[in-house]
Amino acid sequence: MKLxxxxxxxxxxxxxxxxxxxxxxxxxGGLLFWGAFNTGMEATNTEEFCSGCHAPIVKxxxxxxxxSNRSGVRAICSDCHVPHNWTDKIVRKVQASKELAFHxxxxxxxDEKFKERRGHLAHREWQRMKDNNxxxxxxxxxxxxxxxxxxxxxxxxxxxxxxxxxxxxCVDCHKGxxxxxxxxxxxxxxx
Amino acid sequence: xxxxxxxxxxxLGYAAMPVIILGGFTAIAAVCIGILxxxxxxxxx
Numbered sequence: 072m073k074l075x076x077x078x079x080x081x082x083x084x085x086x087x088x089x090x091x092x093x094x095x096x097x098x099x100g101g102l103l104f105w106g107a108f109n110t111g112m113e114a115t116n117t118e119e120f121c122s123g124c125h126a127p128i129v130k131x132x133x134x135x136x137x138x139s140n141r142s143g144v145r146a147i148c149s150d151c152h153v154p155h156n157w158t159d160k161i162v163r164k165v166q167a168s169k170e171l172a173f174h175x176x177x178x179x180x181x182d183e184k185f186k187e188r189r190g191h192l193a194h195r196e197w198q199r200m201k202d203n204n205x206x207x208x209x210x211x212x213x214x215x216x217x218x219x220x221x222x223x224x225x226x227x228x229x230x231x232x233x234x235x236x237x238x239x240x241c242v243d244c245h246k247g248x249x250x251x252x253x254x255x256x257x258x259x260x261x262x
Numbered sequence: 263x264x265x266x267x268x269x270x271x272x273x274l275g276y277a278a279m280p281v282i283i284l285g286g287f288t289a290i291a292a293v294c295i296g297i298l299x300x301x302x303x304x305x306x307x
Contacts (some may be wrong), residue, residue: 086298
């Protein structure tokens with residue numbers, strides 16, 4: 072309490088330093104804080120960080136078009152699993168604190184444990200993407216710019232009807248595009 | 263994710279934002295005050 076009082080007194084007592092100096096210190100300090108905060112947050116968006124717990128599924132993307140393709144554009148874990156806009160990203164990061172707890176108690180620290188839990192993890196992620204209308208897919212794949220003449224007949228029939236009407240969202244059909252599928256017996260509409 | 267879990271995480275997530283911003287402000291203020299105090303230009307007692 073005494074420390075707080077001293078802190079407040081220092082805050083409320085004018086310094087002899089020029090106002091410009093104080094403002095500059097605040098400005099530079101703010102830049103440093105924000106830079107450090109965002110750098111730290113971006114460090115948790117790297118593939119190396121994700122591999123810390125999810126190594127088996129991070130490897131799987133190497134066999135898919137989201138890793139290697141004719142145009143050389145690739146997606147990393149956070150492109151599809153972390154919202155891009157700041158507020159939703161913070162909510163997701165806070166939620167991920169629970170996943171850190173599971174990391175420390177070793178919920179998926181062996182291949183066997185991971186395989187056993189894979190279906191549960193996949194279902195949660197599909198539901199999350201369904202709830203946000205596959206926002207992470209749409210960051211790159213924008214419906215308004217889809218050229219149906221370049222798509223196959225089955226894709227056109229689905230995109231022009233269910234997707235266009237909003238009855239379905241990307242992840243309803245595009246499951247397992249970057250990872251192997253878990254046991255799909257309980258997934259509705261999946262053959 | 264259940265609705266309850268969804269609501270809890272969103273409350274915690276949105277609550278974290280002002281905590282981050284105000285925490286950063288407080289930390290920067292403390293550092294700046296510390297630096298300014300080096301010159302001992304205030305009489306606190």
